[in-house]
Amino acid sequence: MQLPYPHAHPFPLILAPMAGVSEAPFRQICRGMGADVVISEFLSSEAIRRRIRTTLEGAEFEECERPIGIQIYGSDANAMAEAAGLITEHYRPEFIDINFGCPVKKVVLRNGGSGCLRDMDLVERIIKAVIGATDLPVTVKTRSGWNDESRDPVSIALRMQDAGARAFTLHARTRTQMFSGNANWDEIARVVEALEIPVIGNGDIASADDVVRMRAHTGCAGAMVGRGAFGNPWLFRDAQALLAGDDRPPAADATERFRVALAHARLAIRLQGDSRRTVIEFRKHLGWYTRGLHGASDLRQRLFQVETIAEAEAIFMNYLAPLAQVA
Ligand SMILES: Cc1cc2nc3c(=O)[nH]c(=O)nc-3n(C[C@H](O)[C@H](O)[C@H](O)COP(=O)(O)O)c2cc1C
Secondary structure, X not given: OOOOOOOOOXXXXXXXXXXXXXXXXXXXXXXXXXOOEXXXXXXXXXXXXXXXXXXXXXXXXXXXXXXXXXXXXXXOHXXXXXXXXXXXXXXXXXXXXEEEOOOOHHHHOOOOHHHHHHOHHHHHHHHHHHHHHOOOOEEEEEEEEXXXXXXXXXXXXXXXXXXXXXXXXXXEEEOOOOOOOOOOHHHHHHHHHHOOOOEEEEOOOOOHHHHHHHHHHHOOOEEEEOHHHOOOOHHHHHHHHHHOOOOOOOXXXXXXXXXXXXXXXXXXXXXHOOOHHHHHHHHHXXXXXXXXXXXXXXXXXXXOOOOOHHHHHHHHHHHHHHHHHHO
């Protein structure tokens, strides 16, 4: 069965849905760098159903981001169906993704996210209800299980496939693991063996080489990258080159990193408002873009205090000035 992503490379690279990070500005930067597909951060179906403005804003995207999936979560099949219907009608993404993986307490307490994994009948009802409410493909993203005792990604995956999911993304950790330990890529390989629908591998891809390793190790149909893309959208460019059998492009130097960081910041200002709040929320990205640079911690300390993008630009210029003299 084919992946529901038009115009993607044969082995698509997907930017992971990440609350507070994979918002429109970062999605656009990653698409520009070679990510084939992007997904919104998870949106509460209850909040969508109640037309909560801030949640609906999370479903907005620009044409250049396509193909895009909007991700929803919740434990009430009716609310999930209503949310899927509204997203389909008003935003028309390429697909709707259901989050069955979120480990955050406030979400799982109400059986949202990975909380659903404790009740697979509920999971089945939710998937079927969402499919019934939209003409768009419905994909799912989940973890390997609730805890070590109930860890059984193959059964979970088969159940989700039978319910009608069009693609299955596995973050190969349990809920109780949160982000500790390593993602178990062997589990992804086992799920690939067992399913007919495409399986997307996710968890601990930190470099372009890891993308190639993930494909070789698991036989997955595509790779999803989360934290590895923080401040490093070049990972997508590099992985596309390696997958195509081309040479690895030269690593982004400080000038290139600052250029992209500022382009990203300007997108944030345009799309999220020219406000102090936008800049403060953006500080984390500024920090990530400096990772690995000489003097990064000092640079980061200063960037974490900026209140305007002009201040960040000045810090970058200041950093580059002595380098320019040497050159
Ligand atoms: C800050 C952050 C926010 C996240 N938000 C979501 C989310 O909204 N929906 C979701 O399905 N997964 C979410 N995740 C999980 C990621 O999509 C991904 O499955 C996980 O980070 C493992 O991939 P990685 O090792 O490449 O980061 C989030 C992860 C992080 C670090």
